[in-house]
Amino acid sequence: MKRVPTSVAIAGTVAVALIATALLAPWVAPADPTDIASYNLIDSELPPSFVVGGEARYFLGTDNQGRDLLSAILYGARVSILIGGGAVALAALLGVTLGLVAGYFGGWLDAAIMRVGDVILSLPTILLALLVSGLARALIPDAASASWAPFILIGAIAIHEWVQYARTVRAATMVEVQREYVRAAKVIGLPPLRILGRHILPNVMSSVLVIATINLAGAILTEATLSFLGVGMPPTYPSLGTLIRIGNEFVFSGIWWIAFFPALTLVIGVLAVNIVGDWLRDRFNPKLRSLA
Amino acid sequence: MTIFRTLLAIGVAAGVSAASAAQAQTLRWSSQGDIATMDPYAHTESFTSNMHHHIYDPLVRRDRNMQIEPALATSWRVVAPDRWRFSLRRDVKFHDGSPFTADDVVASIARLLDPTARARGNLANVTAAEKVDDFTVDFVLRGPYPLLLNDLSGIFIMSRSWMARNDALKPGNITTGTTTYASTNANGTGPFKLETYQPDSRTVMVVNDAWWDKPQHNLKRIEFRPIRSDATRVAALLSGELDMIAPAPLQDLARIGQAAGFKVVEEPSLRLIFLGMNWRPELIAEPGKKNPLLDLRVRQALWHAVDLDTIQRRIMRGKSRTVGSLVAPPVPGYSADLDKPLAFDPDRAKALLTAAGYPNGFKVGLACPNDRYIADEQTCVAIAAMWTRIGVQVDLKIESRTTYFPRVDRGETDMYMLGWATLPPMDTYSVLSAIFASRRGTFGGNNPNGMAVPRLDALADAAGTELDETKRRAMLAESLKIARDEALFIPIHQQPVAWAMRNSLEVPVFADEYVRLWFANLK
Numbered sequence: 001m002k003r004v005p006t007s008v009a010i011a012g013t014v015a016v017a018l019i020a021t022a023l024l025a026p027w028v029a030p031a032d033p034t035d036i037a038s039y040n041l042i043d044s045e046l047p048p049s050f051v052v053g054g055e056a057r058y059f060l061g062t063d064n065q066g067r068d069l070l071s072a073i074l075y076g077a078r079v080s081i082l083i084g085g086g087a088v089a090l091a092a093l094l095g096v097t098l099g100l101v102a103g104y105f106g107g108w109l110d111a112a113i114m115r116v117g118d119v120i121l122s123l124p125t126i127l128l129a130l131l132v133s134g135l136a137r138a139l140i141p142d143a144a145s146a147s148w149a150p151f152i153l154i155g156a157i158a159i160h161e162w163v164q165y166a167r168t169v170r171a172a173t174m175v176e177v178q179r180e181y182v183r184a185a186k187v188i189g190l191p192p193l194r195i196l197g198r199h200i201l202p203n204v205m206s207s208v209l210v211i212a213t214i215n216l217a218g219a220i221l222t223e224a225t226l227s228f229l230g231v232g233m234p235p236t237y238p239s240l241g242t243l244i245r246i247g248n249e250f251v252f253s254g255i256w257w258i259a260f261f262p263a264l265t266l267v268i269g270v271l272a273v274n275i276v277g278d279w280l281r282d283r284f285n286p287k288l289r290s291l292a
Numbered sequence: 293m294t295i296f297r298t299l300l301a302i303g304v305a306a307g308v309s310a311a312s313a314a315q316a317q318t319l320r321w322s323s324q325g326d327i328a329t330m331d332p333y334a335h336t337e338s339f340t341s342n343m344h345h346h347i348y349d350p351l352v353r354r355d356r357n358m359q360i361e362p363a364l365a366t367s368w369r370v371v372a373p374d375r376w377r378f379s380l381r382r383d384v385k386f387h388d389g390s391p392f393t394a395d396d397v398v399a400s401i402a403r404l405l406d407p408t409a410r411a412r413g414n415l416a417n418v419t420a421a422e423k424v425d426d427f428t429v430d431f432v433l434r435g436p437y438p439l440l441l442n443d444l445s446g447i448f449i450m451s452r453s454w455m456a457r458n459d460a461l462k463p464g465n466i467t468t469g470t471t472t473y474a475s476t477n478a479n480g481t482g483p484f485k486l487e488t489y490q491p492d493s494r495t496v497m498v499v500n501d502a503w504w505d506k507p508q509h510n511l512k513r514i515e516f517r518p519i520r521s522d523a524t525r526v527a528a529l530l531s532g533e534l535d536m537i538a539p540a541p542l543q544d545l546a547r548i549g550q551a552a553g554f555k556v557v558e559e560p561s562l563r564l565i566f567l568g569m570n571w572r573p574e575l576i577a578e579p580g581k582k583n584p585l586l587d588l589r590v591r592q593a594l595w596h597a598v599d600l601d602t603i604q605r606r607i608m609r610g611k612s613r614t615v616g617s618l619v620a621p622p623v624p625g626y627s628a629d630l631d632k633p634l635a636f637d638p639d640r641a642k643a644l645l646t647a648a649g650y651p652n653g654f655k656v657g658l659a660c661p662n663d664r665y666i667a668d669e670q671t672c673v674a675i676a677a678m679w680t681r682i683g684v685q686v687d688l689k690i691e692s693r694t695t696y697f698p699r700v701d702r703g704e705t706d707m708y709m710l711g712w713a714t715l716p717p718m719d720t721y722s723v724l725s726a727i728f729a730s731r732r733g734t735f736g737g738n739n740p741n742g743m744a745v746p747r748l749d750a751l752a753d754a755a756g757t758e759l760d761e762t763k764r765r766a767m768l769a770e771s772l773k774i775a776r777d778e779a780l781f782i783p784i785h786q787q788p789v790a791w792a793m794r795n796s797l798e799v800p801v802f803a804d805e806y807v808r809l810w811f812a813n814l815k
Contacts, residue, residue, distance in 0.1 A: 035680075036673075036676055036677045036680045036686065036688075037677060037680040037681045038677075039673070039674070039677035040677075041599065041602045041603065041606050041607070041674050041677070042602055042606070044606045044607075045606070064607075064670055065670065065673055065674060065677065066606075230520075230662075234688070234690070235669065235673055235690065236673065236676070236688055248521065248523050249521065249522040249523050249541065249543070250523070250543055251523055252523055252526050252527070252543075252544045252547055253541075253543040253544050253546070253547055254547070255543070
């Protein structure tokens, strides 16, 4: 096996560290920014501790409500990763299932699924996500809308992303269906569900995992964009995008840290995941592998 | 070659100067949000009225000193205690060229008095307008009424023939969602004509050269774009994309003031920001349980729990004034004695909650707009945090004004933020009749959650027909005292008017926050 390039090793370490810290936020963060009672307006807009005027209590400073920014970022990254991960999982589940069905059965079912996918792909991700979240907000009663926000976001992002999985899995399935082991399985009379689940699925999974890694970064960015536009997570339960949106209101007044640190976290996280994803894609691409 | 160059230079110079001349007379400005509708009678939002005022004229209007002066009416007299006679201006034309007559006033007032009109309460004491001749109209009142002119300064006159032609004789209503042709189109007699209205995107007006009055502005065209994000709005101003922003975000005033070529103008506003409450048997946040807000001690506890001074210092950056009453000092009926908030005292608040039987607090909704008042969202998040600290669970809901105000109007909120500048009458009676009085007839238009205090209803009736100014003011002061003693509302602050504009632009600032571009001059 070839050695892992240094850049990928670094990116992988950063990604794993960031995801781990974010997921463990309730245990590692100095304060709980979702506990609205901990907001202290007197401490609002304090600069980071390493800047003149900063206080040691708040390493990255505080936001406009007096929240500890470091904690807000850790919790925010957690929300972003959970929503991004949720969206990828949902998209993969949906895409793999539909891709298997389309590739295995073919005919009008295949055509229907793929044309729906084509239509969805013709719409920009953000536009579709805005549409879905707008629709969901209109349908869900107000009292529950805040707690529904993460699920709406997951659905809004996944509805665009599943097509990629479906296309890849369908193509792979069409190849596998012609293989002898599948024919053999058919001959001995196994039901389609068993053939798809036990025989074909394991053979198409590697490409799905690669797409999922690359999509994770995209999904996190989409969530951040939606929250930045104000249709994502509420300010009392912020994701990185919400934090950047709040901070953006203050960039002109010299209070740069509220937007800067969440944005920096987002950039580093997305970059790291993307580098790992790219490397995985290259490794699992048989054409590139044979060239190397 | 030389000749060609010279011609080119002349051509370019001419082109540039023509472009800059046209540019100089186009005013591009932005606010936090868009108007609610083009229909003058479908809403009670002062910013929307403000924009309409450029297109429509009222019978009387406010001059540069906020005093009432003739507009479409030239003179008036009281012919009986309940009947006022107005002489109308002759030779006035609507934007579509049709002449303005008494028929237009009668049709407009009939449209406003329609029970389905959202702005019905703005002319609560008028029962009808009757035509005497083509240029004379009688207003029939419920009884003697001291504030008719104040009210009329906010009532815009529409064209009867235009409404009839476009099936818009009945009013729209933003609360019920009723729309008519007039909701997106306009035909007034005002200084500007509506060219385009794209909701939430762009409103363009061009000068009305046939205006009846001598223009005091030098504008040819007004382009309005709502920009919700504070930072984007400031960036658009500083980059030269806009000539004016109103309001200017408080956190950026210092920076805009230092930027070359721009200035900030500030003035205390008449607008007071406060929280209203739900008075129904159950709260929306906790169905099936008795509404805790019905207990005075609970209302006082919520008030004691709000640290108004810190909000003033941190969120409003010292630019607002902390208040304890619901009207600003210049408004008739104001009393300095009442203008004291309950002290910030979380321990007292907790003790009051315990005494009321809620030692562990309760759950309540708090609804706020994020694009209507200065730092509205921040203020609400801060208040939610303060209440959480005394054990009250807050279900915070923040949304854009376009969905927020209809929701409040429908009574779908527990605690909600409201700003009131006592407009159009600029009198405490506006608070008494629209907010304090319970919903009956034209009263209580902004009392959506069933608050009913018999004494306030009686005061609303009495003050509406009291012509003795001393007695009338005593009644207004009494109503404000009841509101404070009973903690019917939680007043927060009087917000500042802060606008930012190019140095080359002159626009007078008014305490009612109205952007009166018919006084604007661009150099």
